[in-house]
Amino acid sequence: MAxxxxxxxxxxxxxxxxxxxxxxxxxxxxxxxxxxxxxxxxATVRSGLSDRRPWPELxxxxxxxKPESITDATTRIRKNYAYFRINYFTVVAAVIGxxxxxxxxxxxxxxxxxxxxxxxxxxxxxxxPLVVLGRTFSERETLGLLIVLSIILVFLTSVGxxxxxxxxxxxxxxxxxxxxxxxxxxxxDEQEPGGPNGFLSILGGAASNAAASAAPIINxxxx
Numbered sequence: 001m002a003x004x005x006x007x008x009x010x011x012x013x014x015x016x017x018x019x020x021x022x023x024x025x026x027x028x029x030x031x032x033x034x035x036x037x038x039x040x041x042x043a044t045v046r047s048g049l050s051d052r053r054p055w056p057e058l059x060x061x062x063x064x065x066k067p068e069s070i071t072d073a074t075t076r077i078r079k080n081y082a083y084f085r086i087n088y089f090t091v092v093a094a095v096i097g098x099x100x101x102x103x104x105x106x107x108x109x110x111x112x113x114x115x116x117x118x119x120x121x122x123x124x125x126x127x128x129p130l131v132v133l134g135r136t137f138s139e140r141e142t143l144g145l146l147i148v149l150s151i152i153l154v155f156l157t158s159v160g161x162x163x164x165x166x167x168x169x170x171x172x173x174x175x176x177x178x179x180x181x182x183x184x185x186x187x188x189d190e191q192e193p194g195g196p197n198g199f200l201s202i203l204g205g206a207a208s209n210a211a212a213s214a215a216p217i218i219n220x221x222x223x
Contacts, residue, residue, distance in 0.1 A: 052086035064180045077178035084178075092170030099166035106159045113153055121146055 067073035081088060100107040120130065121142055130137040137145065154160045 049086065049090070052090065053084050055087070058084055058087050058177075058181075063182050065182050067179050073179035076181060076183055077175055079183035080178035080181050081174075083183065088174045088178075091173060092167065095170035095173070096163065096166040099162050099169075103158070103162050106157075106162045109153055109157070109159050113150060116149070117146055 067076060100110065121139075130142050154163070
């Protein structure tokens with residue numbers, strides 16, 4: 001009597017169509033946009049720092065003297081700012097940096113707040129919406145929460161007082177230097193009257209350039 005062959009084994013069939021759907025529902029974060037923003041800001045700040053005056057010229061002891069009056073001190077500050085403005089902004093930024101480094105809590109808080117703005121709003125796609133503790137937040141609600149969080153962390157904690165104190169100390173150093181530094185030996189004709197000066201124009205140009213470069217990357221993600 002011939003042996004009966006065993007029935008063929010039935011292999012489990014998995015649903016292969018669910019994986020792509022899950023992958024499509026989680027669009028990647030626009031990391032190229034973040035990289036473009038960082039690259040543009042770094043390049044623009046470096047370009048601005050290249051226009052700073054030599055530091056030995058800033059601290060030349062032979063060029064310091066007591067101002068004759070408040071009007072003379074104000075005139076010196078205005079002329080020195082026009083000539084040393086990049087150096088002055090660097091000094092203020094250094095004072096702010098030292099203040100944050102000596103207060104790790106404030107530094108970590110600001111870095112966390114910056115990361116929240118970048119990854120939860122600026123470079124985050126609109127789909128899928130943000131879900132926290134089972135609640136779905138729209139883009140407008142996310143913006144409102146970030147604004148409220150920024151106000152609380154900056155103005156209702158020690159972060160705001162540290163930043164304000166650092167800016168005041170840096171501004172005091174700049175004003176004291178500008179009032180006692182004699183500007184007669186400075187080539188002020190090189191300065192262009194009017195127009196934005198300092199790091200405000202530098203950072204403004206960096207932000208606009210970065211936004212223009214990041215727009216082609218962000219728009220397909222948000223679509």
